[in-house]
Amino acid sequence: MSTEPETTEEAGPGTPDTPGTGDGGTSGAEDAGGVGAGAGADPAGSDDASGEEAGADGAGGGDGAAGQVSEAEAELAAQRVERERIERRKAEKKSPIESGTKLSGTAADLLAAVRAVETGEKPVATVFAEPAPEPRRPAPEPVHRPQPAPAAVAAAPAQETVEGVRGVLAEGGAPESLAPQVAAALGEAAGAALREDPWQLLRVGGVRPDQADGFARALLGEARGPDDERRDRAVTVWLLEQAALAGHTALELPTLTAALGRQSVPDPDAAVQSTLAEGEALAFQDALEEPGAAAPQKPDEGEAESEEERPVRVLVGLERYALAEESLADGLARLVNSLSKESDQAWQAAAGAVTGGAAELVRAVAGHGLVLHTGAEAARTEPAALLGAARAAGLRAFAVCHTPDGRHRLTGLPGAAPAERGVGTVAGLLSGAEGPGRDADGALELDLLIVLDAPQLDVESAAMLVESLPDGARLVLSGDPAVLWSAGPGRVFADLLAARVCPQIASRVPDPGPIGELVSGIGVGELNQVEAPGKEIVIVPVRDAAEAVHRTVQLVADSVPRAIGVPADQTVVITPGHGGAAGTRALNSALKERVNPGPGRFGGFDPGDRIAYSPAPGRTVPGVVVKADAQGLHLSCADAPVIVPRERVEGAVRHGWALTAHQAVGARWPAVVVVLPGDAAQTLSRPWVYTAFGRAERHLSVVHGVEQALPKAVAQTQAKPRTTRLQTLLRTQVPA
Incomplete structure (x- = not known):
């Protein structure tokens, strides 16, 4: 097969689909509406619908001399100030968050539990009526908001706290390397808190319930019972966190209880109620829209409530996302x-x-x-x-x-x-x-x-x-x-x-040219053949993942620069996931060996390496390694110098010749090589293909090994649904 990019007309058949996914990121999110996904998100980005950079956990480096506030730290601190202001705004409200109408039975009990936490009163077993409507405010005068305090940079956990946690982890047989993360998550008394409730280990990204169970058995011994409420609450919160990683702001109650059952929680309803009573989650009731029905209107003051009850759904979510959505x-x-x-x-x-x-x-x-x-x-x-x-x-x-x-x-x-x-x-x-x-x-x-x-x-x-x-x-x-x-x-x-x-x-x-025509068709579910006289679009069929990696390296390092005139440093590779034989890890390893070989003396990196830097959860910034010294890894990102401390390199920096579509969204390159190995067939969707193909400005090569799975995904597979409350909240606050 020639190393020159082939034209669209030369496309041939690929290989049959093989089971599996590129990274396993999205598939696991199906349990409980996105819960039960893999153990935490990948630090620099997984390509599931949840958000690949969530696992970075705020990792980021300073971008100046010691003592200066880095961009990442300033951003996170500013976000904390804004969240505090949101919480103050919510605290001023006289009534709890709710919408919809009457409930009874278990749903009412759950809502009663959270109301007890909010009001300090004893829960009562009664139905919940819709709250009295708030009068709509007509164009109010500007509100004088309190000026936020100067952003404070979060200090690293005290060394004695970390050492105390390290001892508890060692006693329970858990990796001592988790000590800084546990200390940051649990605070000054982290060691005592972890010893009292070993399942708090689930607050650390990447830890699964079975791992926390093993830690608890080693630490508690006979004191651990089969129906320990501490485990039930911790697993409930963990499932809600996993749902957030998959993009949900809340989960429907039946979805959550079903997921708890799959995690061996003996009484899921009691687990949810206990979690609500402890204030670790909130419950909501939202009126459901019937097909073709008009948006619900707030009744006039004094108007009797309709005898006919509207159908509602009960949702459970973490406070931070509930407050953000309400705000x-x-x-x-x-x-x-x-x-x-x-x-x-x-x-x-x-x-x-x-x-x-x-x-x-x-x-x-x-x-x-x-x-x-x-x-x-x-x-x-x-x-x-x-x-x-x-x-x-x-x-x-x-x-x-x-x-x-x-x-x-x-x-x-x-x-x-x-x-x-x-x-x-x-x-x-x-x-x-x-x-x-x-x-x-x-x-x-x-x-x-x-x-x-x-x-x-x-x-x-x-x-x-x-x-x-x-x-x-x-x-x-x-x-x-x-x-x-x-x-x-x-x-x-x-x-x-x-x-x-x-x-x-x-x-x-419209977007111009053959690439614009192709992407526009994908947007409406059609994978069309388009004329590409200047080799703007090239299809490269492959039989297996090994050939996909080989052809990708060949395209980036040789064919595209020679035939299209786009150098390797202006070409990006996009693939469905990080794992697998043709994921970002495998592709980046092969591309580094060809494009910028070196010993990788600093965490696998050498000067000249292209990288993907995650300064904060949900963000990926492409860049280049400049050098490494005692301060850390020196990068150039968007023409700005960044220094990533040595201890943060592993969690915040990846090689960046190959990216996932989520990492690439929001940016474009002169040339793009999209890799579709056979094991990626199950992960493809119309939004993924649209996003990946649309990153190309002048040239798009498709390393194609999924046969008919590609047109099928474009025609039939939409984005995975996310459970949110924003539509319901808006319909009750903004006039139609």
Whole structure:
């Protein structure tokens, strides 16, 4: 077979599908609606729908001299401040979170337990009526928010705490290397807490219930009973954490109890009730929408409650995601209801400065506090034009993207420059490293915030952004709804589109060229043959995973540079998972040996290695290794120097010639090689294929070994559903 890239017409058959998946990330999430997935997420990114970087656990390195606050630390600290503000906002509410109507039986008992924790009263065995409606507020005056305290950097656990945990781990036969993580998760009294409740070991990412059970048996001996409530609660929380890794903000009660049964919990209902009573989770009741039914309306004050009960579902979730989702819905309603009229003249000027689809977008933003904009890569010209017109009209406008690459591409469009004033990243804005800064009340000094790559917003990041906007500001969420959802919990953009609570502007600007035509077809479920006279699209059939790796290395190092003119350092490889014979690990090993061979003296890395750096959960930044010394591994990421301490390298840095689609989303490269080995057939879906193929700008090679599984996935396999509450919350707070 020639080493030159073949044209589309030369595609031949691949090999039959073989069972298994590339990394096993998504398959296990089927238990209990995403619970029961593998033991924790991979630090630099697994390609399941949950969010590959969640397992990084905040790992990240400093990017300056000792004593300075790193980007990752500043970002995490800023997120903590925002979460505290969200919690304060929720604490001011007089009534607990709830929606829907009456319940009875076990569901009512569970809700009574959580109400007892919230109110301090004894639970009562009665049904729950819908709370009295809150009056809708008409365009309130700006609320003066308390200014957040300066971000504090989380200190590492004290050495004596770590040593105390190390002794308990050794006594129970667990790896002593887990001591720093346990100490960070359990606090100063971590050793005593772990000895008292060995199943607290499940708070550490990557630990499975069977491993915690073995640790508990060794530590407790005869004192461990078969129906220990400590185990039941710990496993319940662990399942909810696994669900969050799979993208859910909550689980339906029957799903959770079924999963508990599979984890050998003798009485799942009692386990859930105990977890709620201890305040380790929250329960909710949400009214179900009947097909074709109108959105539920709040009754007028004094109106009698309908005799006919609406069907409801009972959900259980972790507090942090429940508060974030509630705060997000509340903040979006605030923006919709507090539209400022003071800048009408400026918005009229902005609308007159643009034409076409951009003019339609500007007019919608002028009259609404929240607007959704959908479209593919070429459609980014419209929010760029909106940004330029708003700034030219004297409005304080700023746009953020998911990745530094997205920021760079946006600044190259008309209207978006200059970059230092108008465009940044979501992480940079939240950490304070980018953007306009905050006023004396802690709100961003903005009249307009445009968020591109909006499908990548998880519920916590979205809540922090919305909470940071002042009353009267306008928010535009723009993105391609066909790409993979966020790495973290939630499906914010999809939920907003489905809720239909604000204007939605669909771009009519198509992506150009053969790749744009191919990807557009995939978006509607069609894998079309397209003409590629300039070898823009090439299909490379392979028989097995070994041949897939061989051909991939050949394409990156030789064929694409020679035939297409794209050098190896501008080509990325995308594969479904990290594990397997053709996963990122195998591909990166083979590519390093060919492209940048070396001894890997610092944690397997050498100067010149391409890497994927995870500074915080849910984020992947591509970069290059510069050097290594006593400080750690020196990287260049998005033209910025980063130093990753030695102890964090293993958890935060991967080789980056080959990525998963979740790691690659939000960025584009001149050339992309998508690897589809036979064992990846079960993991393919339309969003995955759409995202992977859409990362290519000039050239796309498909190393094809899944035969008919590819067109079948494009035609039939949609994104795996996520359980969220945002749609329900929005329908009760925002007028239709």
